Amino acid sequence: MLDYCVLPPPLATITRTVTVAAGRFAPGHLGELTAIVPFELVDAVLWETRTVQRRLRDLPSRVGVYFLLVMCLFPEVGYRLVWDKLTAGLSGIPVVCPTAKALRDLRRRLGSAPVRALFDVLAGPLARPTTPGVRFGPYRTVSFDGCSSQRVSDSDRNRAWLGRTSHHGYPTLELMTLVETGTRALLGAVFGPTAEGETSYAGRLLHLLRPDMLVLWDKGFDGNAFLSAVTTTGAQFLGRLRSNRRTPVLTRLVDGSYLSVIGTVRVRVIDAQITVTCTDGTVFTGSYRLATTLTDARRFPAAVLVDLYHQRWEHESAYYALRHTIMNGRLLRSGDPIGIEQEMWSLLTLYQALRTVMVDAAESVPGTDPDRCGFTIALQAARDQVIQAADVVTTTVEPVGLIGRRILSGLLPHRRQRVSTRKVKAPTSRYNGRCDNDGRPDASRTVTDLDVTILEPSDPLSALPTASRDDRHTAPGKRRRHRILTLLEEDPTRLWQPRDIAAHFGDVTLETMYRQLNRWAASGLIHKLGPGLYAATAWSPTPLA
Numbered sequence: 001m002l003d004y005c006v007l008p009p010p011l012a013t014i015t016r017t018v019t020v021a022a023g024r025f026a027p028g029h030l031g032e033l034t035a036i037v038p039f040e041l042v043d044a045v046l047w048e049t050r051t052v053q054r055r056l057r058d059l060p061s062r063v064g065v066y067f068l069l070v071m072c073l074f075p076e077v078g079y080r081l082v083w084d085k086l087t088a089g090l091s092g093i094p095v096v097c098p099t100a101k102a103l104r105d106l107r108r109r110l111g112s113a114p115v116r117a118l119f120d121v122l123a124g125p126l127a128r129p130t131t132p133g134v135r136f137g138p139y140r141t142v143s144f145d146g147c148s149s150q151r152v153s154d155s156d157r158n159r160a161w162l163g164r165t166s167h168h169g170y171p172t173l174e175l176m177t178l179v180e181t182g183t184r185a186l187l188g189a190v191f192g193p194t195a196e197g198e199t200s201y202a203g204r205l206l207h208l209l210r211p212d213m214l215v216l217w218d219k220g221f222d223g224n225a226f227l228s229a230v231t232t233t234g235a236q237f238l239g240r241l242r243s244n245r246r247t248p249v250l251t252r253l254v255d256g257s258y259l260s261v262i263g264t265v266r267v268r269v270i271d272a273q274i275t276v277t278c279t280d281g282t283v284f285t286g287s288y289r290l291a292t293t294l295t296d297a298r299r300f301p302a303a304v305l306v307d308l309y310h311q312r313w314e315h316e317s318a319y320y321a322l323r324h325t326i327m328n329g330r331l332l333r334s335g336d337p338i339g340i341e342q343e344m345w346s347l348l349t350l351y352q353a354l355r356t357v358m359v360d361a362a363e364s365v366p367g368t369d370p371d372r373c374g375f376t377i378a379l380q381a382a383r384d385q386v387i388q389a390a391d392v393v394t395t396t397v398e399p400v401g402l403i404g405r406r407i408l409s410g411l412l413p414h415r416r417q418r419v420s421t422r423k424v425k426a427p428t429s430r431y432n433g434r435c436d437n438d439g440r441p442d443a444s445r446t447v448t449d450l451d452v453t454i455l456e457p458s459d460p461l462s463a464l465p466t467a468s469r470d471d472r473h474t475a476p477g478k479r480r481r482h483r484i485l486t487l488l489e490e491d492p493t494r495l496w497q498p499r500d501i502a503a504h505f506g507d508v509t510l511e512t513m514y515r516q517l518n519r520w521a522a523s524g525l526i527h528k529l530g531p532g533l534y535a536a537t538a539w540s541p542t543p544l545a
């Protein structure tokens with residue numbers, strides 16, 4: 001037998017230096033993200049909202065703000081375990097060990113005002129103009145969209161505020177955000193009961209639009225008043241129209257689109273049919289009808305705008321990061337409206353801080369598209385840094401920290417074209433079975449071919465009958481209907497009101513004018529574009545650019 005000995009494995013000693021705030025403020029940090037949400041900023045919003053503690057407590061207000069953010073960073077554990085993670089890296093520093101009730105009282109003392117003010121400071125576009133994927137020509141692309149699937153705790157106070165959704169029984173919060181599509185950063189957010197409606201919530205964010213922005217949105221935002229309010233801001237828009245929206249053809253354009261008008265807003269309408277071919281040979285088609293204020297067909301071709309509209313889906317990725325990556329599908333833990341507001345603003349602030357780190361990392365390597373940065377990598381790295389209390393206060397100036405380095409080491413491949421299944425598996429969902437017969441495959445597939453066809457508008461009205469009951473006893477050249485239609489067709493882009501037409505001819509009362517115009521609009525002879533607004537159906541036979 002051979003004698004042998006086992007040598008002990010070599011050992012290494014790791015010594016870490018942690019720099020945090022002194023005294024009772026030591027637990028107030030967010031790891032490396034403290035650089036995005038520094039002490040001075042938190043103190044400023046506390047002073048502005050008058051929520052600074054009146055005496056120095058064991059749990060100061062600044063510590064409470066960071067506790068709220070870390071609470072959203074670890075939604076799967078309770079208050080005490082959140083506190084343990086916040087103080088895990090502070091070995092050797094005496095810290096208080098509060099009860100769950102003390103932490104709950106800290107939340108109540110703060111309210112929602114400080115975290116809402118903190119979000120307002122951090123919210124906004126993050127990318128430079130030269131960052132890939134954030135601009136379309138001279139415009140920064142942003143989007144409106146709502147999320148009505150964030151569930152909250154089923155308490156009496158939450159039900160009194162939000163109601164109860166019939167298909168799953170939980171109160172549901174409506175979240176409306178304005179997002180920078182290239183980075184998925186939040187420019188603004190509002191939330192509340194779902195009964196108010198998406199357009200009403202979006203109207204509260206219109207002050208954030210700028211003339212250098214191009215707004216994207218899905219169906220449901222094409223109301224006359226909303227479109228008018230958007231154009232008042234100076235921003236351009238590209239949005240999908242509802243199927244029942246009628247748009248008169250005023251002028252055909254060279255790329256197959258046409259000029260029209262919605263309410264008082266002059267728009268360009270693009271009808272497109274998209275044929276998708278997948279790797280497994282599946283072929284299906286879909287149609288889009290878009291309206292935009294970018295009316296120059298030569299500078300902004302219709303096919304290019306249809307391709308650009310796909311960027312609206314980046315908004316869905318932002319909501320996925322909020323609801324599934326951070327929250328992992330969990331309910332908000334608060335049992336009353338004040339707590340829900342505080343928790344939502346904390347969650348949105350944390351999300352924006354993570355996006356800021358991701359954009360900084362992408363821009364540190366020129367030419368890197370922020371789409372390639374993994375949100376899960378950033379989230380998990382941030383959680384590790386909080387537990388270790390690492391890089392809370394740094395003395396060295398580096399382009400990116402540990403979170404950024406992990407993001408850059410795990411960049412996602414360049415975006416490939418894919419088709420979503422659009423299937424809802426939850427048997428209690430109201431959307432279950434809605435998309436079963438749309439022709440899409442049962443699982444996500446890579447797209448091998450995408451064909452976009454711009455559909456030209458069909459011919460407008462055929463020849464008008466020679467008489468109607470309004471003027472059947474009048475000579476053909478003097479019939480009122482023909483005279484009015486001729487007047488409308490002389491300036492097809494003008495929006496006429498009944499009083500203007502009645503005053504122009506002088507031989508008809510206003511009541512009769514209203515009645516006849518409504519009848520002609522119902523029969524399709526003219527277009528009714530809004531309350532008391534009419535236009536001709538004619539379009540220019542000469543294509544214009």
